[in-house]
Amino acid sequence: MPRDRKDYFYRKARDEGYRSRAAFKLKQINEKFRIIKKGDTVVDLGAAPGGWLQVAKELSGGKVVGVDILPIKEIDGVDTIKGDIRLDDTVEIIREKIKTPDKTPYLNTGTKGTAGADVVICDAAPNLSGSWSYDHARSIDLATSALECAGKLLKPGGGFTVKVFQGDMFPDFLEKVRGYFVKVKAFSPEASRKQSAEIYVIGRELLSGAVKMDEEYTVTIEDMGASGDGIAKINDFVVFVKGAKTGEKVNIRIRYVKPNFAFGERIG
Numbered sequence: 385m386p387r388d389r390k391d392y393f394y395r396k397a398r399d400e401g402y403r404s405r406a407a408f409k410l411k412q413i414n415e416k417f418r419i420i421k422k423g424d425t426v427v428d429l430g431a432a433p434g435g436w437l438q439v440a441k442e443l444s445g446g447k448v449v450g451v452d453i454l455p456i457k458e459i460d461g462v463d464t465i466k467g468d469i470r471l472d473d474t475v476e477i478i479r480e481k482i483k484t485p486d487k488t489p490y491l492n493t494g495t496k497g498t499a500g501a502d503v504v505i506c507d508a509a510p511n512l513s514g515s516w517s518y519d520h521a522r523s524i525d526l527a528t529s530a531l532e533c534a535g536k537l538l539k540p541g542g543g544f545t546v547k548v549f550q551g552d553m554f555p556d557f558l559e560k561v562r563g564y565f566v567k568v569k570a571f572s573p574e575a576s577r578k579q580s581a582e583i584y585v586i587g588r589e590l591l592s593g594a595v596k597m598d599e600e601y602t603v604t605i606e607d608m609g610a611s612g613d614g615i616a617k618i619n620d621f622v623v624f625v626k627g628a629k630t631g632e633k634v635n636i637r638i639r640y641v642k643p644n645f646a647f648g649e650r651i652g
């Protein structure tokens with residue numbers, strides 16, 4: 385990005401009371417993808433000094449938790465944690481902060497008693513060494529940790545946004561994100577410095593992981609749905625099977641996966 389543009393967002397952040405220029409990247413991502421909605425519980429990984437936290441709080445008005453290895457100066461209505469996002473202990477501390485009673489017994493959250501976050505965002509970056517391939521690899525490593533955190537913290541259907549530095553490991557990372565979410569896009573907001581080649585990956589609608597597209601299962605129909613489809617459960621995950629009746633044992637192939645249920649087609 386030309387120096388004058390960089391200074392433009394720097395001055396804008398200062399004038400509007402944001403702690404970082406990065407605040408405008410989150411605003412631009414949200415304008416395009418509406419990743420944060422009113423009332424959402426948001427977890428921000430790699431959040432210092434707190435520009436994204438300020439924007440997340442404005443957008444959601446709900447519970448917002450920020451994590452960084454560096455301390456984050458207090459922000460009204462935002463919880464902060466000093467911790468490394470690569471460590472399981474940190475994920476446990478975050479989980480405690482966002483815990484709410486689980487009112488959705490049909491959802492296969494795998495974390496009974498916790499409903500989790502609606503959105504996990506991550507702008508974390510390694511300290512730059514100057515060696516592009518090394519920095520790229522460390523950025524992918526951090527983004528992968530963030531993806532794993534998101535998998536543990538999000539409600540089914542939740543959303544994820546993460547920054548990565550582009551390079552040869554990027555396509556594999558994108559593929560990994562596709563294994564977690566129904567829809568995945570990459571996006572460069574205008575407020576990103578072009579020469580840094582940073583890009584944001586946006587994953588929408590977390591899959592539960594209980595069933596996978598095109599996989600085959602043998603299930604027993606336990607009930608009938610309102611639309612006349614049979615209902616089976618795979619690890620507590622609801623699968624609708626057209627034309628199957630209660631008590632039948634059927635072989636199915638998964639044809640469509642949504643965050644909270646799937647459709648299976650009879651085979652054989």
Ligand SMILES: C[S@@+](CC[C@H](N)C(=O)[O-])C[C@H]1O[C@@H](n2cnc3c(N)ncnc32)[C@H](O)[C@@H]1O
Pocket residue numbers: 403404406407429430431432433434435436437451452453454467468469470507508509510511526
């Ligand atoms: C670009 S800054 C984030 C800016 C922030 N989005 C804002 O608007 O203020 C990247 C942050 O990632 C943090 N970070 C890097 N590695 C981390 C890790 N393993 N765990 C937690 N935070 C990390 C750094 O300390 C740094 O504060």
